[in-house]
Amino acid sequence: MQKIMIIEDDLDIREELALILKNEGYASVIVTNFDCIPEQAVQEHPDLILLDIGLPGRDGFSLCAALQKAVSAPVIFVTSRDAGIDEVRALSLGGDDYITKPYSVPVLLARIKAVLRRTGSSPESVDVLEARGLRLSLTKGMVSANGKTAELTRNELQILSCLMVHAGQIVSRADLIDTLWDNQIYIDDNTLSVNMTRLRGKLSDIGLPDTIKTRRKMGYQL
Amino acid sequence: MTLWEFLSDRSGRIALQLIVAGLTALFLLATGTQPGILIILLIALLLVFLIVNMLDFFRQRTRLLELETILKGLDRKYLFAECIPPPKGLYEQRLFDLTRRAGRAMTGAVSDAQARQREYREYVERWVHEIKAPITAARLICRELDGDPRRKLMAELAQIEANIERTLFYARAENPEQDCLFRQTDLGKIAAQAIENHRSLLIQSGVRVKTENLNGVVYTDEKWAVFILGQLLQNAARYRRTEPIIILFSKSLGKQIQLVVQDNGIGIPAHELSRVYDRGFTGSNGRIRGGSTGMGLYLCRKLAAFLDLGLQITSEEGKGTVVTLTFPAKENLTKL
Numbered sequence: 248m249q250k251i252m253i254i255e256d257d258l259d260i261r262e263e264l265a266l267i268l269k270n271e272g273y274a275s276v277i278v279t280n281f282d283c284i285p286e287q288a289v290q291e292h293p294d295l296i297l298l299d300i301g302l303p304g305r306d307g308f309s310l311c312a313a314l315q316k317a318v319s320a321p322v323i324f325v326t327s328r329d330a331g332i333d334e335v336r337a338l339s340l341g342g343d344d345y346i347t348k349p350y351s352v353p354v355l356l357a358r359i360k361a362v363l364r365r366t367g368s369s370p371e372s373v374d375v376l377e378a379r380g381l382r383l384s385l386t387k388g389m390v391s392a393n394g395k396t397a398e399l400t401r402n403e404l405q406i407l408s409c410l411m412v413h414a415g416q417i418v419s420r421a422d423l424i425d426t427l428w429d430n431q432i433y434i435d436d437n438t439l440s441v442n443m444t445r446l447r448g449k450l451s452d453i454g455l456p457d458t459i460k461t462r463r464k465m466g467y468q469l
Numbered sequence: 470m471t472l473w474e475f476l477s478d479r480s481g482r483i484a485l486q487l488i489v490a491g492l493t494a495l496f497l498l499a500t501g502t503q504p505g506i507l508i509i510l511l512i513a514l515l516l517v518f519l520i521v522n523m524l525d526f527f528r529q530r531t532r533l534l535e536l537e538t539i540l541k542g543l544d545r546k547y548l549f550a551e552c553i554p555p556p557k558g559l560y561e562q563r564l565f566d567l568t569r570r571a572g573r574a575m576t577g578a579v580s581d582a583q584a585r586q587r588e589y590r591e592y593v594e595r596w597v598h599e600i601k602a603p604i605t606a607a608r609l610i611c612r613e614l615d616g617d618p619r620r621k622l623m624a625e626l627a628q629i630e631a632n633i634e635r636t637l638f639y640a641r642a643e644n645p646e647q648d649c650l651f652r653q654t655d656l657g658k659i660a661a662q663a664i665e666n667h668r669s670l671l672i673q674s675g676v677r678v679k680t681e682n683l684n685g686v687v688y689t690d691e692k693w694a695v696f697i698l699g700q701l702l703q704n705a706a707r708y709r710r711t712e713p714i715i716i717l718f719s720k721s722l723g724k725q726i727q728l729v730v731q732d733n734g735i736g737i738p739a740h741e742l743s744r745v746y747d748r749g750f751t752g753s754n755g756r757i758r759g760g761s762t763g764m765g766l767y768l769c770r771k772l773a774a775f776l777d778l779g780l781q782i783t784s785e786e787g788k789g790t791v792v793t794l795t796f797p798a799k800e801n802l803t804k805l
Contacts, residue, residue: 257602257605257606259603259606259609259610260602260605260606260609263606263609263610263612266613267612301598327598327599327601327602327605328598329692330648330650330692331648331649331650331652331690331691331692332648332650335650335652348601348602348604348605349601349604349605349608349626349630350605350608351608351665351668352608352609352612354665419616421616421617421620421672422616425620425672428664428665428668428672431661431664431680433671433677433678433679433680434677435672435675435676435677435712435713436675437677437712438677
């Protein structure tokens with residue numbers, strides 16, 4: 248399990264952040280004593296550090312330099328200072344990324360994943376999803392079942408992968424739209440319906456009609 | 470100052486001089502001075518008056534021209550009294566002293582006001598940064614909720630954020646040079662960030678956002694460009710009709726790149742189009758819908774001017790609005 252160190256002085260934020268990271272399958276260490284952070288980092292040996300800039304005592308910029316000397320973990324600045332000059336300063340001090348508050352959680356998680364992948368400390372991400380007899384290749388955009396294959400568009404691929412990740416659960420239309428927007432597909436309710444119809448058509452072509460069930464007033468279920 | 474102005478200003482004194490000359494001539498005539506001598510005397514006397522007055526006229530005109538030039542050359546006109554050479558006469562020196570004292574009081578008041586404004590701006594910025602922490606916490610806590618309440622709360626939080634952003638940029642627009650940082654930026658990144666910032670509003674409004682061919686590279690301040698684009702997206706989502714679509718695409722115009730934001734909303738009436746950038750102008754659409762502040766486009770225009778960003782709006786009532794942002798070519802930026 249990858250360990251993420253949270254250096255943040257706002258109690259609510261760091262507790263929630265730890266919880267979210269735990270749900271995403273990361274281990275997290277919260278720094279509560281802001282006196283000798285580099286030493287704590289050496290002890291904990293994290294894979295990644297989330298660093299706030301406005302900290303009691305020493306500010307995040309100088310801390311970043313000290314951390315980089317102490318451990319090799321990548322640093323992501325998380326701060327409410329959003330002037331361009333701060334970002335440049337953070338990145339020139341060796342920060343690996345810079346996120347401004349208030350951030351959206353999917354964005355934060357995506358950035359964490361990207362930094363971990365870039366610095367090579369991430370296990371290979373999954374390329375193939377399997378559920379209910381379906382096999383979905385995310386990189387090729389192909390779905391196969393019963394020896395037959397169908398090619399999916401980008402929208403259909405995202406819809407199906409979201410349903411497969413939550414196989415068996417009901418996924419609401421609003422959640423689906425949220426997931427699609429996370430992936431920079433900006434569609435509305437009607438377009439989702441159209442895409443859903445096409446996706447069902449393709450699935451029935453490869454011999455799996457009615458795999459995606461409509462649950463009235465609740466959403467879809469695989 | 471023209472000669473005529475000078476003469477009419479001096480009319481009293483000149484009349485007095487003429488009367489004195491006339492009375493002297495009468496007196497001398499009565500006491501038996503010969504008319505020939507009298508005429509020579511009068512001519513000499515009038516000549517002296519004429520020369521004195523002409524000298525006065527030229528001296529005053531030169532002085533005024535000099536002061537005029539100094540004032541024109543001054544960056545801060547209220548420092549005028551500090552910059553002019555002191556006059557010679559006692560009376561004028563006293564006047565000059567009074568003016569200078571008044572000027573100093575004004576300089577003090579101006580610098581006090583500037584300091585207060587700077588402090589206020591700094592306070593607003595600090596406040597904005599402080600308020601972001603609880604909003605971030607609220608967002609994280611929201612994740613624990615399910616479905617509808619979460620979405621609604623997220624939308625409300627997004628609304629709060631959008632308002633706070635406007636406050637921050639309003640404060641920044643006063644001294645833009647302090648925060649502005651021109652860098653090479655991907656147009657697609659600007660668009661994605663602006664859409665992400667306002668996704669709650671866009672999704673809730675049922676808007677479909679199409680992005681086409683947004684792979685240009687522009688030279689601008691990313692944060693400001695995202696803010697400006699965000700205002701345009703908010704407007705497009707607010708003033709929508711049924712089945713709203715927003716299309717974002719880029720065009721190249723010689724060395725410049727244009728970003729076009731096109732919607733199929735209610736549009737802006739032609740006679741209001743020239744006033745949409747006015748501070749506080751909400752227009753008939755804003756009055757009917759309510760909730761408009763009239764600040765969005767005002768700020769856009771102000772910030773765009775500083776970024777050297779062209780901002781052009783065309784609209785047809787009932788059909789939609791097209792906003793074109795023209796990013797400056799790299800070569801032109803060195804002039805800024």
